[in-house]
């Protein structure tokens with residue numbers, strides 16, 4: 001969707017960004033299947049590779065140059081992506097800041113100077129997005145949106161003040177305890193009959209490959225809470241928070257524009273980074 005707040009890439013920036021995108025696609029499509037073979041073959045010789053903590057299997061895998069190279073390139077490609085995007089945005093920061101100053105805004109951003117982010121975010125996270133960019137983008141798209149900085153575990157909105165609550169890849173950056181509180185908060189905020197939807201990374205794939213990917217994200221890719229949300233029974237947490245009519249669906253991701261892309265929702269995950277997971281429920 002084009003809008004004036006969209007940073008523009010120069011020829012060289014575009015070339016760099018395209019290279020990183022293609023590197024990531026190549027990793028996912030070409031290297032991952034080979035690593036999966038190595039992981040599955042190696043796991044046969046490690047007795048406790050059924051455990052969630054795959055320490056013994058990881059140590060065995062680290063003996064392989066192929067495995068060490070794979071985790072290094074995966075990690076490097078992630079850093080390259082953010083470096084490339086960051087330097088392009090830095091170059092045009094002044095003009096983007098000027099465009100963000102909308103004279104007669106339809107919506108708003110409410111920042112609370114006394115707000116203290118939860119320590120599990122403040123200690124780790126580099127993107128405690130305060131909503132300024134999102135607000136500017138909404139204004140340029142002609143949409144009236146009110147952004148409020150708050151802790152999703154306990155916002156300051158009154159009880160039963162919303163018909164619909166939606167979160168997008170929020171839970172994978174919170175602890176299990178925070179996820180429970182966020183679900184309870186959603187229940188508090190909704191009017192009877194209201195609907196909540198959380199869009200997330202899919203639950204951990206069964207088998208040893210799912211555990212290895214989870215291990216990589218948690219240990220080597222700064223996704224400290226990844227394992228938590230991937231192994232939490234979100235349906236049970238929804239019920240614990242008082243919700244009914246819990247539904248779970250997946251939506252396929254396509255790495256490139258394609259007419260063959262999976263359309264609509266499916267009942268089966270095609271794996272992490274290949275599908276999004278949506279869980280919805282209703283307040284009775």
Ligand SMILES: C[S@@+](CC[C@H](N)C(=O)[O-])C[C@H]1O[C@@H](n2cnc3c(N)ncnc32)[C@H](O)[C@@H]1O
Nearest residue numbers: 121127128129150151152153168169170173174
């Ligand atoms: C992966 S980002 C997704 C951001 C955005 N929803 C999107 O789709 O682009 C997850 C965000 O959740 C925020 N977050 C984590 N725990 C939170 C909490 N308790 N309250 C509010 N935000 C939280 C993090 O600071 C981070 O910005």
